[in-house]
Amino acid sequence: MNRKILVIFSSIVMLLPLSGFYLNGTLTNLIKLEYINSDNVLSDINSSIKNGDLIFQTSVSSQSKAIQLATKSKYSHCGIIYQNGKDFYVFEAIQPVKLTLLSTWINRGKDGKYVIKRLKNGDKLLTPPVISKMKNVGERFKGKNYDLTFEWSDDKIYCSELIWKIYKEATGLEIGRLQKLKDFDLTNPVVKTKMRERYGNNIPLNEPVISPEAVFNSNLLITVKSNE
Template structure:
């Protein structure tokens, strides 16, 4: 019985450690998986659990998340995490963060995007933005290229969850601009420039 109790204590301790909050700071990138047709399509196209992302910045002493939904907006870290499907909330940061001036430039650019419409067609223009495009371009303003943009044709467009979304938003697969530059949340998450953010109390 004592051995069983000890094992249970170790298991609970491991769970608590795994669920410890992140020691977030400005510039961190948050990832999540979510529910819905678009999320299913992104998972199918990228083979990744991540369907949405945002970037952390400080506003009036609090850490907030800049994200491209409808429209581009800021939300609390707690709300962002609450929307995440179980096990999909993750935080990553640059191994070598940009200097303060570069970070301020990225923040200023991000604030100018507030209120912009969400780009449901995932185009690379600046009149509308989708989530990973917003994060990529914010960091680009800071002089950091998180990853090379890919093309639509690089993803799994024949996945059963992807086909109906293409049909809804483009009319048919033939009208999809397959050479269009694209960055998915998974592309950012896989960037070799990023590392996992430490948990509170962990080194």
């Protein structure tokens, strides 16, 4: 057993008499965190992925539920995986757009669950020069603010928009079908509340949008790793 996991479980055994054999949510989450960070698990993940892979998760942010309901998808956040030395990172649009260590990114999602996808012909298309171009395109967005109103401009940017625009410019491919805001299900009370919070009474229904769900379901991608 991994040493970190052994230590945490030994601590649990010591706590059982005091807890009445009840593990609260905090302790359970700590176990999950240690498991995800174990060397064996990370080694298994790293051996399965490549530069340019896409990773999806269910975010625990305040807007995640609204995105899931509006897009009919469990996934509400995504990013591009890049390798730097021996470590893998996720290039993502949060606040601000940045690189995040892969293990940190996974831990931040709901229950540490994720799905990793790749271009069907990625070995041929995602050559070192193309990956370099993707990174250069991404540098233009690095440090920019997260786009809370999902506008199709480059002033601010959201997660699936970041992926779509990098792939489009670097490879010419459109990963996912563009839609308009009005194409989504905006009828749920949770969605309505979030829309009023962001737009007031002026909802831009004709604004082009690319959702995590549209990227996830692109027929250009295959699944290479999942712990769902």
